[in-house]
Amino acid sequence: MERNATSVRTISLLELAPYVRLVQHIQSNDRYRLPPRIIYDYELKFVVAGSCEYTIDQKLYKAGPGDMIFLSPMVRHSCIVPKDNMFHYYAVHFDLLYMGEAFDFSVEDVYLNWNYLQEAFIPVEPELTDRPIVRLSDIELPYVFSISDRHGCESLLRSMYAAFAEREFGAELLLRGELLNLLALIVRELTTTGGKSLYHPRSERVGQAIRWMETHYRTPIQLHDIASSVHLSPSRFRELFKEETGKSPIEMLVAIRMKRAKDLLLHSSLSVGQIAEEVGYPDIHYFSRLFKRVEGLSPLHYAQSLRSKFR
Numbered sequence: 286m287e288r289n290a291t292s293v294r295t296i297s298l299l300e301l302a303p304y305v306r307l308v309q310h311i312q313s314n315d316r317y318r319l320p321p322r323i324i325y326d327y328e329l330k331f332v333v334a335g336s337c338e339y340t341i342d343q344k345l346y347k348a349g350p351g352d353m354i355f356l357s358p359m360v361r362h363s364c365i366v367p368k369d370n371m372f373h374y375y376a377v378h379f380d381l382l383y384m385g386e387a388f389d390f391s392v393e394d395v396y397l398n399w400n401y402l403q404e405a406f407i408p409v410e411p412e413l414t415d416r417p418i419v420r421l422s423d424i425e426l427p428y429v430f431s432i433s434d435r436h437g438c439e440s441l442l443r444s445m446y447a448a449f450a451e452r453e454f455g456a457e458l459l460l461r462g463e464l465l466n467l468l469a470l471i472v473r474e475l476t477t478t479g480g481k482s483l484y485h486p487r488s489e490r491v492g493q494a495i496r497w498m499e500t501h502y503r504t505p506i507q508l509h510d511i512a513s514s515v516h517l518s519p520s521r522f523r524e525l526f527k528e529e530t531g532k533s534p535i536e537m538l539v540a541i542r543m544k545r546a547k548d549l550l551l552h553s554s555l556s557v558g559q560i561a562e563e564v565g566y567p568d569i570h571y572f573s574r575l576f577k578r579v580e581g582l583s584p585l586h587y588a589q590s591l592r593s594k595f596r
Contacts, residue, residue: 304384314366315368320401320405331432
């Protein structure tokens with residue numbers, strides 16, 4: 286979705302001080318559904334029994350007992366339960382840091398007061414789309430992953446649910462402590478002893494960014510536009526993209542545009558100026574210089590050399 290400019294802050298595990306907003310314990314059947322929506326904080330959902338099918342950022346994920354579903358702010362998702370199945374899970378909504386009363390919100394109004402069985406989708410809350418986003422620098426969690434220590438995970442969530450339901454004085458401390466224990470369990474599951482990730486969620490984000498560029502290449506695009514499409518800061522996104530592809534995001538964008546330009550030069554009757562505009566370069570002279578630098582020939586000479594081969 287299109288986002289307004291939102292501040293993104295990256296913190297280390299050392300700085301992590303989570304604020305738990307909501308803990309749920311749900312048992313349902315195949316009538317369960319979560320219509321397309323976004324959330325404004327983080328959510329961890331642990332499947333105790335049964336199964337579900339999540340669509341997260343347009344990709345299908347199937348989850349069963351022992352699986353954890355991790356949802357980040359502003360990522361569109363939906364969920365159904367397969368026919369004749371059931372779904373038993375714990376869920377925790379939280380921020381990685383307490384951001385103050387100004388950025389807090391009512392879980393009743395935003396999450397709980399919707400008829401999820403009837404709504405076609407959950408509308409966006411415009412006043413929440415500019416909440417600051419805090420991300421971890423030390424680890425990236427995939428959308429769905431398995432937990433081997435199911436008993437330990439469920440025990441922590443059961444304790445959190447009881448503390449949240451009782452709401453005794455000081456419950457915030459217990460909830461923070463238990464969530465830190467849960468996150469520590471997850472980190473142990475997802476990394477080697479040296480801290481190297483066993484999963485590669487960056488591949489998902491890089492793939493998503495490339496798909497976004499393939500859709501929007503006709504429009505003026507800056508690095509921060511591409512980074513915002515996958516909810517990362519420009520510097521962090523550039524680093525991950527380069528590690529994954531060997532190219533910078535802008536180099537990849539140029540490659541996408543040049544590929545489309547070559548297709549049009551060969552298979553269309555458009556002029557070079559029209560093709561330049563079609564691939565996002567309204568300045569024909571800049572497009573021609575860039576094309577020659579990348580392909581070694583001017584657009585016109587490139588088209589002539591290829592068309593002669595197909596006569």
